[in-house]
Amino acid sequence: xxxxxxxxxxxxxxxxxxxxxxxxxxxxxxxxxxxxxxxxxxxxxxxxxxxxxxxxxxxxxxxxxxxxxxxxxxxxxxxxxxxxxxxxxxxxxxxxxxxxxxxxxxxxxxxxxxxxxxxxxxxxxxxxxxxxxxxxxxxxxxxxxxxxxxxxxxxxxxxxxxxxxxxxxxxxxxxxxxxxxxxxxxxxxxxxxxxxxxxxxxxxxxxxxxxxxxxxxxxxxxxxxxxxxxxxxxxxxxxxxxx
Numbered sequence: 001x002x003x004x005x006x007x008x009x010x011x012x013x014x015x016x017x018x019x020x021x022x023x024x025x026x027x028x029x030x031x032x033x034x035x036x037x038x039x040x041x042x043x044x045x046x047x048x049x050x051x052x053x054x055x056x057x058x059x060x061x062x063x064x065x066x067x068x069x070x071x072x073x074x075x076x077x078x079x080x081x082x083x084x085x086x087x088x089x090x091x092x093x094x095x096x097x098x099x100x101x102x103x104x105x106x107x108x109x110x111x112x113x114x115x116x117x118x119x120x121x122x123x124x125x126x127x128x129x130x131x132x133x134x135x136x137x138x139x140x141x142x143x144x145x146x147x148x149x150x151x152x153x154x155x156x157x158x159x160x161x162x163x164x165x166x167x168x169x170x171x172x173x174x175x176x177x178x179x180x181x182x183x184x185x186x187x188x189x190x191x192x193x194x195x196x197x198x199x200x201x202x203x204x205x206x207x208x209x210x211x212x213x214x215x216x217x218x219x220x221x222x223x224x225x226x227x228x229x230x231x232x233x234x235x236x237x238x239x240x241x242x243x
Contacts, residue, residue: 034236036157039148041167043197043233049220050230051213052076052166053203054104054142057087057094060209065090065097067209071217073227075099077203078142078164081106081126088133095134100229100241103127103141103161111143111152119155136242140164140231146200160243164230168196170216172208181207185215192219198230 034040043050053064056077068075077094079101084091095101105111106125114122127137141161143152148163156163168191170184184207188199199216201208220227231241 034162034231034234034240036160036162037153039153039163039165040230040234041165041198042195043230045233045235047224047226048197048228048233049192049225050076050198050233051201051216051220051227052078052142052164052199052230053201053208054078055080055108056203057084057090058204059087060206061087061090061094061203064203064209064213065093065099067213067217068099068227069097071221071227073217073220074229074232075227076102076140076164076230078102078104079126080104080108081129082108084126084129084133091133100138100140100231101130101134102138102164102230103130105141105144108144110145110147112147112149116155119152120159123156123159123161134242139241139243162231162234162236164198166196166198166200168192168199170199170201170208170212172201172205172212176205176207178207178211181211184208184212188212188216189219192223197233 051073053075056079077099079091091101103123103126105122107122109122111119111122123141130137139160139162141156142164146165153163168188170187172184175181175184191199201212203209217227
């Protein structure tokens, strides 16, 4: 009698033991851990740091790609759309070399000043270019000027974007001069010492590419850190970087 009862209950028990899929899962079968509607400022993977570059691609970007290759580093490039058509070959190279390409809106406007439709247009206009040039659309973005509020976060979540800010701001745009760029190097070192791990710089400035970037990579190497993409330093598998 007991054996018969167990045989009857076994299918039910096995069903209850199956894992729940109530939460979204990525293609690796792991639960998606990178949140939406949240401002992300720090890496979560131990021993990683994310050097990120905004406002490109630009004439200096190929030299930066050469430098990153020299150090075996990967970075995230938050791209604008308004000059993208001039540098489609650079964007394609960035993508092919394993760096993360992400959105920085089409025209770099203050999102807080835009209505819903205008914000969507900023994102969708750049998405069209991404599809035409790369065949994919990013799932990561950085708001221009790092300006974001709950309304903007909600729109980005609706559009399927993780929102990335920074915990180390090099202020390189203020120091694009051979005599000043050391100030940005110091901001980087101080920021990392304070626990920062997502670093903001710009590949549109010569001193960033030819001085600051190498100094940052040397410091990263000295500290034994892994310079990688934002998505990777957040534990997000490459299958989830684009759609």
